[in-house]
Amino acid sequence: MTAFITTLPMWGLVAIFLLTLVLLTRAADILVDHAIHLSQDAGISDVVIGATVVALGTTLAEVAIAVSAIFQGVTDFSVGNATGSVITNMSIVLGVGAIAGTIPVARHNLSRVQLLLTASLLLIFAACLTLMSGRGYIPRWVGIVFLLLIPAYLYLIIRQNNQDKKKTASTPVPAPPDKKTATWVRLLWIIGTGLVIAISANALVDASVEIAGRLHISDAIVSATVVALGTSFPELVTAYYAAKGGFGGLALGNIIGANVMNLLLVNGLTIAFSPATIYLPKVFYFVTFPMLLLVLLLVGWFIIDGSRDEIDNKEGIALVAVYGLYVAAYIFVL
Template identity: 35%
Template structure:
């Protein structure tokens, strides 16, 4: 099937391929949106606390595009696309998305998120950088299959501890009035039969997988034609496209006065990009994920720099929000990263 799709897309003009990529990125993000919406709707229908669903399924849903693209790329023998997409998504989430969110509205800092998930976020970034080092794999950068399996075990532990933190959290409780308000906003979803909700959930998953199967070969062909390495395309265009769910969530949350949700979603997404996206992509390939040499010059350092910037801005105990100036610095960091990708070969 993949070969048929590749051969068919290869007959398209470059302009048409660019349009196909744009369309698939759009479908990819919409599929993830449907998945997240139906997961939350199911939580209401089944009586599972939405706080737990938000801390786990929502983050998993918004990172599903990255995971799907990376796993399929790894299976098809394109590890640089898989790893570049994961690292690029962390950079886009933390630099571009939080930067924009801080610029367009208030971005309050949730102390519990910063002290718990925030520490895991920065540790995951450094863990990924360490396992990419050449001396750990005989002189050539490689994230082995067993490391991918270890990441998935850490993912399971992270999800478990997140649920436990949610249940024991001393944070603000949701009033009955706000619950009724939320239920009013989603009364259509709640009153639908559960089998219809499950069907829409399956449609969302199918859209993500199907669009990814078309997106990967379209990007490969386009990258070859215009002479840009796949790793760079993965870390910029694809990473931005697969980060659209996080971008839409963050912008919507800020515009509605719930900026703390944007920070929580991005912190969770960064963690999952390491443990879920890289872990699953490495685990499905016997040879693991090879790390292109250019990643040591730009991709990995840029990821660590942006994560450290965000950690510095958010971990200050005296701070109540990420300021617009700090948001601008995060945004500028992302723009510089994109520019360097296309000028520093």
């Protein structure tokens, strides 16, 4: 695959990049849909499904890219994609949703934002310590800590959902009718879409690295901006229509949950299992890390501020402006 991609002209690389983005996100949606129905058929709790299958599904594209990057030895690409996706989701995705319709805030989301902020500070602190002794890199122990935090996060989600169920009426909400599909058919869909995801992720990384090389820019920059926006595009559309239809609170919870999995699972896998040390370009210290902290603190303030119970249009515009600043800073660095 790599040998073929390196022979393509620039327009061919762009075409491969766009095609694999579409295939990656669409195949991930189909796989998650069948996995959810299989879990329901097996009698697994909706809470457990939401905290595992759906949570993983929202970051499946990034996970596939991370695994592919590990095998190809371009792990800084994966770190850039996962970290850039957090910034993208919490700024332009959430901002567009708030512009389309106000987003109610639930206080229990604050604990997940705090977890995101804590993990981000740990990542930045460790990277800054290594920068003081020479070239900045991410120590392997950071990835191990991130992976160990995932069970604690899932426990937090399950406990919160159980508490919410006790507060609400016990009348069950009927699930939408689903045409019964044979288990073996669903398994074939999962295997087939899994193969599409693996091939698409591999080709996407190859094309992105080749494009970055020809433009003489870091592949970490490409992954933190263009690839991060591309893999977050389904969440962008979902947030827009969810907020417009009056389900903005659900959009907020899904966005924050996806970001926790991006930071802990995707970065955790990449850092812990990288075959080589992950060195960071200087732009991470001057742009990525400051913008990551800025957007997390801003969203945290919107949630904790007692004078409001929603993220409104003005705050949505502010979040979109933060994303614009993020992209502009990268362009300035280039």
